[in-house]
Amino acid sequence: MAWLCNQGGNASVNGSGLRPDNASSPCDASAPPPPVLVVRNELVARVEVAVLSVILVLALSGNLGVLLAIRSSRRKASSRMFYLVKHLSIADLVVAVFQVLPQLIWEVTFRFQAPDFLCRAVKYLQVVGMFASTYLLIVMSIDRCLTICQPLKSLQQRSNRPYVVCSWVVSLLFSIPQVFIFSLKQVVPGAYDCWGDFAQPWGARAYVTWITLAVYVLPVIVLAVCYSLISLKIWRNVKLKTQREARASSSSSSAAGSLMLSRVSSVKIISRAKIRTVKMTFVIVLAYMVCWTPFFVVQMWKVWDEHAPEETAAIL
Incomplete structure (x- = not known):
């Protein structure tokens, strides 16, 4: 202009x-x-407001629905898996309320219309939810991996509470730098905004790279390893069951054969129940990767490419 x-x-x-x-x-x-x-480009701003509004409604309704379903199902509410799902839904609600909603209001007002302490608090809470949902998803995937690959060891573990508490504590600690990086600053004469102050020229690159590694790259590696082990174990289990069923069918006329067939059938039912929870967790992990990949790709492009357009994204 x-x-x-x-x-x-x-x-x-x-x-x-x-x-x-x-x-x-x-x-x-x-x-x-x-x-x-x-x-700003008003057309782009309207699109962003519309998209954020849809995400907010879906996140609130979906996760509140999950919490209500867990609450109404007393038999399942005490299980380890549903305990993890409950906290993952709480973390996603934190993302919706403290990340999506403030960003939506921010897009409507263009500038941050609040005092400095709210600027720091909002930027802090925006990252808390991001860390928490990621690390709780890791705990859930490791739990499913142990359940499938080492069922006896998994049965000895009565609660995932220590790992859940650790996930929340680590998320709260890792988000502290946001309080010192972001503050209310005068971006143009007479106009203030919640702005990050990074050491030049490496500050923004180092911080965004660290967040990308801690929230996306390393967790994706852990998730990939867990589900590779799960897939290998299920494949071997199916192969073993097929061999047992073939032997049982050849001797089904005898009492021993009938007993073996009954045992195979009971084991098969248990495995199906476990596989259902694995499928559910895998869908959650896949949705996590699909949703976060574009965000972190753009963030890394923003800080590492000197010729990246200014409209690509705000740094975290």
Whole structure:
């Protein structure tokens, strides 16, 4: 957007009625250059508001529905799996309320319309939910891996509470840098926004890379290892059952054969129940990867490519 000198010698914005606070200064050669005025693309802003609104409604309704379903099912509410699902839903609600909702309001107002302490609190809570949902998903995947690959050891473990508490504590601690990086700053004369202050030129790159590794890359590696082990164990189990069923069918006329067939059938039912929980967790992991991959790709592009457009994304 070009700055022009009008007939009165004052500075104005080409194609807009907006003026900076010092617009009355004369446009002569000795005058300092006028400040850069940031004007957003309103069409893109409307699309962002619409998308964030849909995400907010789906996240709130979906996770509240899961919590209500767990609450109404007393028999399942005490199981380890449903305990993990409950906390994962709580973490997703934290993301919806403290990340999506503030971002939605921010897109509507364009500038952060709140004091400095709320700026720091919002940026802190935005990352808490992101860390918590990631690490709880890791705990859930490891739990399913142990249940399938080492069932006896899994039965000895009565509760996942220590791992859940550890996930929340680590999330709260890892989010602390947000409080010191972000604050309410004057971005143009008379306009304030919640802005990050990074050491130049490596600060933003180091921080975004660290968040990407801690929230996306390393967790995805752990999840991939867990589900590779689960897939291998299920494949071997199915192969073994097929061999047992073939032997049982060949001797089904005898009492021993009937007993073997009954045992195979009972084991098969238990395995189906376990596989259902594995499928559910796998769908959650797949949704996690699909949703977060574009975000972190754009964030890394933003800080590592000097020619990346300014409209790509805000840094975390």
